[in-house]
Amino acid sequence: DTAVSQTPKYLVTQMGNDKSIKCEQNLGHDTMYWYKQDSKKFLKIMFSYNNKELIINETVPNRFSPKSPDKAHLNLHINSLELGDSAVYFCASSPPGSTAPLNEQFFGPGTRLTVL
Amino acid sequence: AQSVTQLDSQVPVFEEAPVELRCNYSSSVSVYLFWYVQYPNQGLQLLLKYLSGSTLVKGINGFEAEFNKSQTSFHLRKPSVHISDTAEYFCAVSKWGGATNKLIFGTGTLLAVQP
Numbered sequence: 197d198t199a200v201s202q203t204p205k206y207l208v209t210q211m212g213n214d215k216s217i218k219c220e221q222n223l224g225h226d227t228m229y230w231y232k233q234d235s236k237k238f239l240k241i242m243f244s245y246n247n248k249e250l251i252i253n254e255t256v257p258n259r260f261s262p263k264s265p266d267k268a269h270l271n272l273h274i275n276s277l278e279l280g281d282s283a284v285y286f287c288a289s290s291p292p293g294s295t296a297p298l299n300e301q302f303f304g305p306g307t308r309l310t311v312l
Numbered sequence: 313a314q315s316v317t318q319l320d321s322q323v324p325v326f327e328e329a330p331v332e333l334r335c336n337y338s339s340s341v342s343v344y345l346f347w348y349v350q351y352p353n354q355g356l357q358l359l360l361k362y363l364s365g366s367t368l369v370k371g372i373n374g375f376e377a378e379f380n381k382s383q384t385s386f387h388l389r390k391p392s393v394h395i396s397d398t399a400e401y402f403c404a405v406s407k408w409g410g411a412t413n414k415l416i417f418g419t420g421t422l423l424a425v426q427p
Contacts, residue, residue: 237350237400237419237420237422238417239356239402239417239420240417241414241416244414252414286356288356300346301358303348303355304355305354306353306354306355
């Protein structure tokens with residue numbers, strides 16, 4: 197199936213640990229994103245990569261480090277996890293080009309991170 | 313700065329009744345507006361988008377929205393809802409970041425359809 201996939205779907209861990217969330221899209225898109233959805237369902241962009249290059253970094257703590265090994269993958273590594281990091285993290289992708297502001301973003305199913 | 317306001321956090325409605333979910337935006341430049349739906353425990357799915365042209369936009373699942381520039385609104389409507397429409401609905405405005413598209417979301421409206 198063509199889609200945006202994320203692993204794992206659920207992640208439960210202790211404070212202070214380091215964890216990674218993986219994202220892959222097979223839609224042939226150049227641009228990928230990470231969003232954080234908090235407990236009140238508020239969605240906020242964290243990062244955007246275009247063809248493996250970081251484009252947007254929305255004042256996210258340095259403990260969060262995205263990595264894009266190729267344009268089909270955008271992984272999120274989080275160091276020294278804190279209670280406030282508990283949220284659902286969504287990966288998304290969109291087509292490239294000059295019409296990019298008009299483009300739909302395709303979202304993955306989300307990863308629910310719980311920090312204890 | 314661009315922003316989106318969804319005035320209702322929750323809208324309860326009976327099955328087969330009409331519904332309107334409100335969205336207002338603020339922007340000093342041309343806007344591209346979107347409605348996304350999030351079913352329980354799933355990712356977001358595009359319902360419809362306004363880019364230009366006709367102010368009445370039709371989307372999937374019988375939803376439509378009307379772009380009103382003078383009222384800076386982009387309200388979502390459906391003439392008759394089903395139980396399966398129960399979900400969180402997000403209005404979003406697109407901001408061009410120079411090389412990529414950043415979506416700025418509203419706080420969401422939970423549409424709760426009751427039998």
